[in-house]
Amino acid sequence: MTANALVSPIPASQPRIESPTAVSTMVRLVRESFAVVEPNAEQVAQFFYGMLFTIEPSIREMFPANMQVQRSRLLRALVHVVQMVDRPDDLVPFLQQLGRDHRKFGVVSTHYEAVGMALISSVKKYAGDAWTDEVERAWAEAYTIMARAMLDAAAADEGPAYWHAEVVSHERIGWDLGVVRVRPHYPVPYQPGQYLSVEVPQRPRLWRYLTPANAPRPDGTIDFHIRGVEGGWVSRSIVAHAKLGDVWKMGPPMGRIAVDRENGRDVLMVAGGTGLSPMRAIIDHLAQWGENPHVHLFIGGRVRQDLYDVQNLQNIASVNPWLTVVPVLEEPNVPGVEQGTLADVVTRYGAWADRDVLVSGSPGMIRSTVSRMLVAGTPLDHITYDPFTVD
Structure with a gap:
């Protein structure tokens, strides 16, 4: 059976997965096969784009001449989707945002078909013996569900493409x-x-x-x-x-980082470098009210210059008792700051199990911080971060 037969055309509605067991099997097969190809991520991405531009040459003009960064972004997106494939409450809104965002390129349904064929061909090439007809069906089902969520969201969006x-x-x-x-x-x-x-x-x-x-x-x-x-x-x-x-x-706004003032939980914010931006915007928004959940903000960097906005935030905290600001530096012997990585310092304070946790920064900083917090006992469903954080 060919990839083309499986994913083209994308059906007009989401395919029915007959039972929770079938969903669980699909998720397991996708994750297991992706784990096989992930060590060859760069080659997978190169093959994917070569295949995509062969199947649908008109797509090439949507991309820059230098594809190096684009290839790494593809893999980050794939990893994020694979991680969330059994969490529809998180995955579906993410895919809907992507679908709305892709309107700016002039993407149409035939482009999604080409992407599906190229993706399945690429994973198949590098999965080796792990690739079976059952795995191919799982990838086709998963991709069709993802593409349909994106297409439906794009079609329903009445706002401008950009x-x-x-x-x-x-x-x-x-x-x-x-x-x-x-x-x-x-x-x-x-x-x-x-x-x-x-x-x-x-x-x-x-x-x-x-x-x-x-x-x-x-x-x-x-x-x-x-x-x-x-x-x-x-x-x-x-x-x-x-x-x-x-x-x-x-393009249209995306992302899940936010504070719910009504759920009764206090908030932990962990920001590295210019990952401070979403936290700063939220604090700016909260400052219009006198009462808020307590917000504990850790701002981290390697050297003093990375804490470029800490004085401004400390000034805000001085007149808003719901805000606590803790600067963190990896550079030793700097007075007035906690010393260590953000992962070190945040978990030194405990598990923060009763907080909503927002994390923003480089992919490496997010990975290390979230991993350490999970080990420390922070509930996974209390942690929110967005996948696209670097140039």
């Missing part, structure tokens, strides 16, 4: 950090903590995810805190070359 926004200020804080303010031509309906895909004129077709560092304002302006990461084509071009009058494109 917004235009003009750069109205650009402040450099050190050589590798910039704060850029943009004014959208029309208000962007994001919630504090969500992120947006952004395309800048210096790097056309290189869309990157950036997180507003402020709650929505009456004038609609949005601040982005951007660090120029090593190898970051977009982040470095923004920090060094963004100028007043530049017009950016911004």
